[in-house]
Amino acid sequence: MIEVTEVPSPFCGIGTDDLTIRVDGVSLKVVENGCPVNTPAFEQAITDTSPRVDGKDVSLDAAVAKAAALLKGTNQPVIGGCATDVNGMRALLALADRCGAVVDNMNFNATRRNLLALQDSGWMTTTLAEVKNRCDLFLVVGADPESFAPRFFERYLWNQESMFLEDTGNREVIYLGKAPSGNASTSPKGQKAQVFECGMEDLPELVAVLRALVKGQPIRAESVGGIAVADLQGIADKLKAAGYSVVTWAASALSYDQAELTVQTLSEMIKDINDLNTRCSGLPLGGKEGDQTANQVCGWTTGYPARTRFSKGFPEYDPYLNDIEVMTANGEADALVWVQAFNVNAVPPATDLPTIVIGRSGMTFAKEPDVFIPVGTPGIDHAGHAYRMDNVVAIRLKKCRDSGLPSTSDVLNAIEQAL
Amino acid sequence: MLIKLTGGTVYDPASGIDGKKQDIYIKDGRIVNQPGPDVQIDKEYDLSGKVVMSGAIDMHTHIGGGKGNIARTLLPEDHRMDPVHRTDATRSGTGHAMPSTFVTGYRYAEMGYTAGFEPAVLAVNARQAHMEMADIPILDKGGYVMLGSDDYLLRMLTAKKDQKAINDYVAWTLQAAKGIGIKVVNPGGISAFKFNQRKLDLDEKNSHYGVSPREILQVLATAVKQLGITHPLHVHGCNLGVPGNMNTTLDTIQGIGGLPMHLTHIQFHSYGTEGDFKFSSGAAQIAEAVNRNKNITIDVGQVLFGQTVTASGDNMRQHANHKHASPNKWVCMDIECDAGCGVVPFKYKDQNFVNALQWAIGLETFLLVDDPWRIFLTTDHPNGAPFTSYPHLIRLLMDKSFRNDMLATIHPEAQKMTTLASIDREYSLQEIAIMTRAGAARLIGLQDRGGLSAGNWADITVYTDNADREKMFAKPDYVFKDGELVVRDGTVVHSKWGTTHIVKPDWDPSIEKDLQKYFDRFLTMKVGNFKISDDEFTDIGRGSLTAHPLKGEVA
Incomplete structure (x- = not known):
């Protein structure tokens, strides 16, 4: 029986590489830092x-x-x-x-939603270490990061130390569209994420309105997809006020026709924010x-x-x-x-x-x-x-x-x- | 197997041979002395009337790494126009601005190139750079590892760590990422962009670290020198593309205080602010400074007209330039508190004043720098133009009347703003061989490459002399790589795999303890998983590493 340490995982997509695995012949047991995605994938007989x-x-x-x-x-x-x-x-x-x-x-049908947007107008994105050390506002659009990768928040938002943030617990997390499936997005101090739920079919319109608000366009409607425009204005204001906001989505979760347009609207909104004297980046979830x-x-x-x-x-x-x-x-x-x-x-x-x-x-x-x-x-x-x-x-x-x-x-x- | 190349006219600046008729013998992949009259020749090539040079070396070409793959993904329409069929000897792929890896290798070889060096290997993306380059056939390759906007170095500078500590970190990173040189891109600027700074002059401080580009250049150039790395610090300076940046470039040259420094794609850093359009050539002043400062080497980054895509680590400047994207789509990326990248498609037009003058500035630079050992032929592929335009560029340098014919077709205001028409210089074959062979090998520190004397690896290109230099350099008669015939009549007939060139400067092992702590606290992977191991090159069954000696070392 041997133990292999610092094992990287190809299963969760977020590059966890701190697993400890006990090997007994050909059977494996994840003994440290497992999660509901990685543990069964490693232990599969x-x-x-x-x-x-x-x-x-x-x-x-x-x-x-x-x-x-x-x-x-x-x-x-x-x-x-x-x-x-x-x-x-x-x-x-x-x-x-x-x-x-x-x-x-x-x-590929999921990935295509991102690629069509990328190949039509491009985007601005970031990587996990930038999120971990820099992100002060995390906006989740129609996705559930913790079911995607159970250790996402633990590793990349609620990390103990960061290069540029005094206290990672002060980061703000906002969900637009879907509510989180668990409590991983709640900060270690107990600060819960703000959640604005709507039907997935309303997401394209919601995202379009959010981009319009970021750009300072007047919106006559008072609510979109059941969410008050005033709340969306609040999100737009926070994106503009943040130092380094990160917007995430999961192409696989946007399972409706022409979802690439939602990705494109988000990506263009991110570009817009970068022209408003602050920084913002996209973080597409996927690629397991x-x-x-x-x-x-x-x-x-x-x-x-x-x-x-x-x-x-x-x-x-x-x-x-x-x-x-x-x-x-x-x-x-x-x-x-x-x-x-x-x-x-x-x-x-x-x-x-x-x-x-x-x-x-x-x-x-x-x-x-x-x-x-x-x-x-x-x-x-x-x-x-x-x-x-x-x-x-x-x-x-x-x-x-x-x-x-x-x-x-x-x-x-x-x-x-x-x- | 003993091969004899008989009666060619040899241009081998590494041995001081300038157009002399001479036989070359190849055995076991290397050039050997004449083996004696009794030894049987297995294969002989009659090269009478042919021009023989060593295989060309592109010392700055973006052929491996994430930004290149983003560029590929971004432009399917560019590939669609240039499909490349599979043949008995070659794999299929696509070409034009950012060709697929296999096509990159074939097309370089078909122009007589046998090595290419990726100048922007982010340490955190180095695996990808090497994996892509491992799928480039025929060519040898290597990379310059990017430092200067990485948090660890900037943190050290803020904390005023001594030069020895910085040297250790530079050496450690170079070995972890398996590079042959150190590159800095917009020193500290890529980091500054993440703190929302949109420009960073040579003496402007990064708002978080309080460190200026000048300080970064100084410590990195010192580290490279003290570690004995042959290739000087490879610098993509501040203010790329900004009118007036020639002053920054002149200041950068002055400020380095005689330390060896390579200024890359200097054309993009040689702009003045004169004239009606407040955009003018600074090539004469830059060339004069290069001529005067023997510690400086440059490559040009020539612009040639047509569609291409720019892919750079300089996301600060690429973001500023996205307004010129054509087609209008672009990508910027912040990367791992280490670096960044920006990918912006460009269409350089001869009837656009700025583009036309950029073209002229590049050529002025080539023609006004005296010493061909200190200037290198690049388009900063694909940023100024795809590498496939090199034969055209060589003709522009070697043929004054052709150059002036071209000059007469560009934007008329640009014609007025360049001295190009008054420059008579034409490059000789020997000077081309220096820039693209012997000089490049010397600059990078490649042992046994870039020359044709006995002991060198037999990377050899044979051309038919032709007054039309574009035709001549586009289609060599033969190209040998490590002694094997890979190209005949400008077409790949046999594919093989080159090696990866590296250097291995020493570091104090105790720094790994600090790095381990640092990685655990702040980064997203374990330090042990970050370092690239030798078997990652060999386990695919076709890669190898070749370590070159440091300065003062005997191999």
Whole structure:
């Protein structure tokens, strides 16, 4: 039995790297600094160690050969999931380039809300250490940071010491849209967050009015989505008075049509505040389990985010047409490769297509895929790199145990070789 | 495998050879002496009538790191116009302003370049910079690690820590981030922007730390010198792009008191305030100061016309410049109490007075600085123009009549504000070889690169002499990287992986205790997880580290 300390997590998106993990053979126990997101993700037991073809145990070589054979005659293979580490994504993109596949990160429909805003008008953002040391007003729009990452407030707002704030407990937290699911946003002194609740369907209008108020535009209505304009004016005034406010949202929570316009309005409001003689920055919540990693690696390899096709021999990005769930449902694909090294519950979409799953050991299927190759999890079974939600910091994942499971990149490189 | 390159005309400033017909032998990746008459030559290339130089080295090019990837993500329309097909030898990708990593490597190699150095590696983002560069084929690479707006250093300066303590921190950071030099960007200004300061002159104090850019430059330049790091402090000065900033630049040169200092993309820092538009060329004064101060080296950051994207650590100035964004979208980011970045697309237009004069100022600088060993050919890729425009830039420098033809087409008021037409100088092939090869290798401190004498790694470029220098430099006949033929007739025929160049100055191990406490108190990761380990380069199976000696050390 050994203990591994200062373990970084690829699961929570906020780059916690202070976990202590007790390793007993291949079973792990988080003994320090766990949370409801990280602890089960680390402690997930290994079940399968053997690859399967048509439900029968086979050698890794045989499974790789079968996967290559399935891909060989295809006209339009698709690669979904895209949940792995940097090396896994490198191998995935090499394979996609080799066989003309469409690559699509499983959470791209959420990420798209941010990317469309970014690619249309840009934004001003910040990172977690700036939040931790500088943020004096934290505005949460339609999101619930503590269910996203249970230790978010503990690590980045209620930290004991900060570089530039006398007392982090004096930070103000405001929720607009959703109420928090728990009490993590309550300061250590007991100061509760201000909450202005509305229906998610009212959020676009609410955000538009808030931006108008920031810009000093007159608003005739007295309330928007059930929230008094006077309250919104109060938020606008606080944003303008703060020294370094941070506005956060979670693209995945903005699950309504044209939510990119909400992201864009918020981003433009943040820019406006920076022209009003103070500072303000955005902090998009998201990017767990390899989402950010997929977009980063695909970004430098192809120039585009991770919804990109190689069918014509070069990368082409389309945030709508390259949605592989739509493609498989519409009969536009003839084979599916699903890559998910982090989450046993994130299984491939139901399909009759030939299916190859490169998945975390422990994954179970309603319908057995043609090929299943269990792989190790980056940060548990092998070292690797994963991006944090704020994109700047790539964390060095550790190997905690010897499971003998191959890495995603081992398997995908072998399939590419076999082609 | 013994390769012989027979009868080429060699330009090798590192050995003082200027256009001499000479054979070159390659064995095991390196250049060797003539092995004797009985030794069998495995492969011979007839280079009679060809021009032979070592592989070119871009000493300042933004090819790795978060801001580049933001630039890529921001501009899908720019990539869409420049798709790059997969071939038997190469991966697919996209090009233009901020090409994908694979395309970056191929296109550099296809112009005869064999190394590129990323000048703005944020320590906290260094993993990303190295991971991106690990996916750039063929080229060797390396990075300059950014300091000067990081809280730890500014805190040390506020507390008046001694130079020795600062040296230890600089050395520690350089090794943790695996760099080969130290860069400072808008010294203290990136931090000041986070405290809502919108400009910071050389003697203006950061409002929180009470430290001025001049003090930061002084301690960092001293640290670099005392640690024996070959590459001088790499400085992106104050007031980038601001009319009148030539005075800041002159003051910066004076103020460094003879310490080695490299002023980067100096074109963007050479502006006066004369004329009807209150914008004029300061190139003559800057060049004069550079000529006089032998401790100063510069690269130009030439502007060339067309669409590009500017990506800089200087979020203070990038935020101020966002009003010029074209297309109108831009990103600014505050980063980890360490640094920042700003990404602003730009379209430089020859009929825009300011852009046209920027073009002329860059060329004036090239032509008025006397010593080619102290000036380097850059566009600050992609900020002044994409690196793919280098052959065009070389023609502008080597061909006066071509230059004057171009000059005649730019904004007429800009033509009146430049002395370019009266400058007769034309760069020679040897001077180009100095700027892009021997000088760059010497400036960075690369051992066994940038020269063609025995013992050097066989990074070799072979051109067909052509009076049209743009055509000549755009399409080498052959490029060898570490002795392997990678480019034939301007096309990649074989891909391989280069090394990452670093230096390893020493530090007092006791400082890690303080850093550990500091990281635990204020930052978002453990100090042990911050430091990049060697196996992060090698575990992908194609990377390596090459450590170069410090000054005074024997390798």
